[in-house]
Amino acid sequence: MNILDKIVADKYKEVALRRQLIPIKQLENSVLFERRCTSLAAALSKSNSGIIAEHKRRSPSKSTINNGLNVQDVAMGYQNAGACGMSVLTDGKYFGGSLDDLILARAATSFPLLRKEFIIDTYQILEAKACGADVILLIAAVLSQQEIKNLSEFAKSLGMDVLLEVHDLDELQKSIMPSLDMLGVNNRNLKTFEVSLDISKTLSTSIPDDFIKVSESGISSVAAIKELMPYGYKGFLIGENFMKTDNPGLNAETFINQL
Numbered sequence: 001m002n003i004l005d006k007i008v009a010d011k012y013k014e015v016a017l018r019r020q021l022i023p024i025k026q027l028e029n030s031v032l033f034e035r036r037c038t039s040l041a042a043a044l045s046k047s048n049s050g051i052i053a054e055h056k057r058r059s060p061s062k063s064t065i066n067n068g069l070n071v072q073d074v075a076m077g078y079q080n081a082g083a084c085g086m087s088v089l090t091d092g093k094y095f096g097g098s099l100d101d102l103i104l105a106r107a108a109t110s111f112p113l114l115r116k117e118f119i120i121d122t123y124q125i126l127e128a129k130a131c132g133a134d135v136i137l138l139i140a141a142v143l144s145q146q147e148i149k150n151l152s153e154f155a156k157s158l159g160m161d162v163l164l165e166v167h168d169l170d171e172l173q174k175s176i177m178p179s180l181d182m183l184g185v186n187n188r189n190l191k192t193f194e195v196s197l198d199i200s201k202t203l204s205t206s207i208p209d210d211f212i213k214v215s216e217s218g219i220s221s222v223a224a225i226k227e228l229m230p231y232g233y234k235g236f237l238i239g240e241n242f243m244k245t246d247n248p249g250l251n252a253e254t255f256i257n258q259l
């Protein structure tokens with residue numbers, strides 16, 4: 001079993017448990033559930049820099065990145081830096097995140113928040129909305145075409161944006177559908193952890209122009225972004241490069257000012 005299979009197997013068990021602990025009605029009654037979402041796709045299409053800055057304490061590929069930060073300081077730092085939005089990893093076991101991180105980030109900011117999760121069930125989309133997220137991530141590698149359709153249409157019915165992530169042409173071809181706003185190309189192979197920006201470059205020509213293109217993972221320099229922009233990318237998801245410093249917001253600001 002590769003790491004992605006393990007994460008997803010754990011996720012099915014986790015979601016079944018969470019469903020029993022917190023009923024859907026309780027999620028729908030949350031104050032944040034009524035909040036109108038802010039579109040990340042719209043923010044990216046207007047931006048010159050397109051940075052989506054991530055809160056990421058640890059990861060399967062890098063182990064601990066930074067455990068010593070306050071998520072609200074990070075969120076405010078990213079917003080003040082001029083990032084288009086923030087990605088908040090909510091998986092606990094593999095990334096050290098939680099839905100509390102999302103709620104705290106929401107309380108501190110008004111810019112678009114992405115729930116970065118391994119979403120396999122509509123319940124997680126209701127959780128995302130109830131905790132202040134504007135956007136969900138769907139990963140094509142772990143979902144069938146029908147699941148992508150059902151989950152993305154459900155998110156759209158709640159007024160949320162959908163970022164669909166692919167890593168190869170087969171995943172891209174099965175995923176193209178009108179209920180997606182953004183197509184993300186993950187430069188990291190989530191099964192082997194190999195990273196290459198060439199994945200974004202190669203797949204760019206197969207992504208229809210109706211979608212905002214986002215390049216994800218392994219981006220550690222302004223030069224890398226300048227290299228990807230001519231391929232039509234409007235969004236750049238960066239985690240470790242910002243989070244490995246004492247002040248991710250300041251790091252993001254310096255980065256964005258060079259774009």
Ligand SMILES: O=C(O)c1ccccc1NCC(=O)[C@H](O)[C@H](O)COP(=O)(O)O
Nearest residue numbers: 059060061190216217218219238239240
């Ligand atoms: O980051 C990992 O090691 C990882 C492993 C398995 C599944 C997902 C993983 N990461 C999630 C992400 O997509 C990244 O956190 C995100 O794109 C930012 O990447 P980076 O800038 O390289 O931190």
